[in-house]
Amino acid sequence: xxxxxxxxxxxxxxxxxxxxxxxxxxxxxxxxxxxxxxxxxxxxxxxxxxxxxxxxxxxxxxxxxxxxxxxxxxxxxxxxxxxxxxxxxxxxxxxxxxxxxxxxxxxxxxxxxxxxxxxxxxxxxxxxxxxxxxxxxxxxxxxxxxxxxxxxxxxxxxxxxxxxxxxxxxxxxxxxxxxxxxxxxxxxxxxxxxxxxxxxxxxxxxxxxxxxxxxxxxxxxxxxxxxx
Numbered sequence: 754x755x756x757x758x759x760x761x762x763x764x765x766x767x768x769x770x771x772x773x774x775x776x777x778x779x780x781x782x783x784x785x786x787x788x789x790x791x792x793x794x795x796x797x798x799x800x801x802x803x804x805x806x807x808x809x810x811x812x813x814x815x816x817x818x819x820x821x822x823x824x825x826x827x828x829x830x831x832x833x834x835x836x837x838x839x840x841x842x843x844x845x846x847x848x849x850x851x852x853x854x855x856x857x858x859x860x861x862x863x864x865x866x867x868x869x870x871x872x873x874x875x876x877x878x879x880x881x882x883x884x885x886x887x888x889x890x891x892x893x894x895x896x897x898x899x900x901x902x903x904x905x906x907x908x909x910x911x912x913x914x915x916x917x918x919x920x921x922x923x924x925x926x927x928x929x930x931x932x933x934x935x936x937x938x939x940x941x942x943x944x945x946x947x948x949x950x951x952x953x954x955x956x957x958x959x960x961x962x963x964x965x966x967x968x969x970x971x972x973x974x975x976x977x978x979x980x981x
Contacts, residue, residue, distance in 0.1 A: 769966040771796070772890035772940075776855045778933075779895035779946075780925045781917065782906035785853040787952045788895065793851040795962065801836055801852035803829070805913075814866075815916040822866035826875060830859055830882075837886045855892055856883070857938065861928050865921075891940045891968060894933045897947045899923045940968055945976045 775792060777785045786802060793800045805811055810825040833856050840850065863875045897905075902922050906914050933943065942965055949957040957977065964975050 770969045771966060773849050774852075774887060774889045774891075775850070776852045776889040776892045776939075777895065778853075778855045778858060778892060778929075779897075780902055780929050781914070781922065782902040782909070783895040783897060783946060784905070784951055785895060788893070789851045789853040791951070791958060792962070796849075796851070798849045798851050801840060801850045801854075803854050804832065807832065812913045815913060818866055818921070823871045823875065826863050826866065827878065829862075830875075830879060833859060834882055834886075838884075840887055852889070855889065856886060857936070858929075858932055861932050862925075865924050865928055889939050891942065891965070892936070893942045893944060893965065894929070894936075895944050895946050895951075896926075896929070897945070899926045901947050902926060937972070940970050941972045942968055943972070943974050945974075949977050 775789075775798075777789045777792075779785050789800055789802065792798070808825060808828045810821050810828055814821040814825040833854055836852075837856055860876070860879060863872055863879075867875055899919065899922050903917075903919050906917055906922070933941065944961065949961075951958050951961060960977060961975065964973075
């Protein structure tokens with residue numbers, strides 16, 4: 754893995770910057786994993802993906818967030834750390850990966866779901882185990898209105914997610930907006946996905962990749978309009 758192909762694009766590879774480690778982020782239902790897999794296929798990169806189905810607490814969390822928030826959160830934290838540690842133990846200088854998570858945002862969920870005592874415990878664990886982990890060359894933050902997120906969650910028919918409330922998605926969406934308002938650790942591309950289909954819309958996807966490969970630093974906004 755790792756040899757860039759991009760045969761589906763009409764690109765002059767001498768004029769674009771191809772990030773070797775890309776992290777896709779955004780709230781539930783936004784399409785992080787779908788886009789990560791599609792980019793990995795285009796770039797011939799490996800994927801570094803969350804395995805939500807491995808979390809034994811997740812279904813109970815959506816049924817009763819208050820009682821199951823802490824074990825759910827800690828399981829995901831340890832899972833994410835374990836995956837990034839494995840990446841670091843490999844060839845840290847030549848990572849070619851597309852991931853569907855950014856470890857820096859892990860406390861975002863904790864602040865929403867945990868009470869004060871639980872959050873202090875979580876924070877103590879987080880600060881103890883967080884280390885110098887590989888940072889992405891580019892973070893792509895996918896965003897959409899909460900109503901759009903809710904519709905997408907319902908449409909994909911994941912049984913575990915059926916109990917997700919509109920209010921919870923709103924809290925999560927607001928938290929993501931605030932987090933990335935201040936985020937400046939890596940180059941950042943903020944993508945408004947409300948009017949486009951990155952899962953199966955080939956033109957939308959190609960246009961995003963064309964824009965993405967021009968980015969080398971700073972913060973950028975991609976706000977495509979629907980095709981007429």
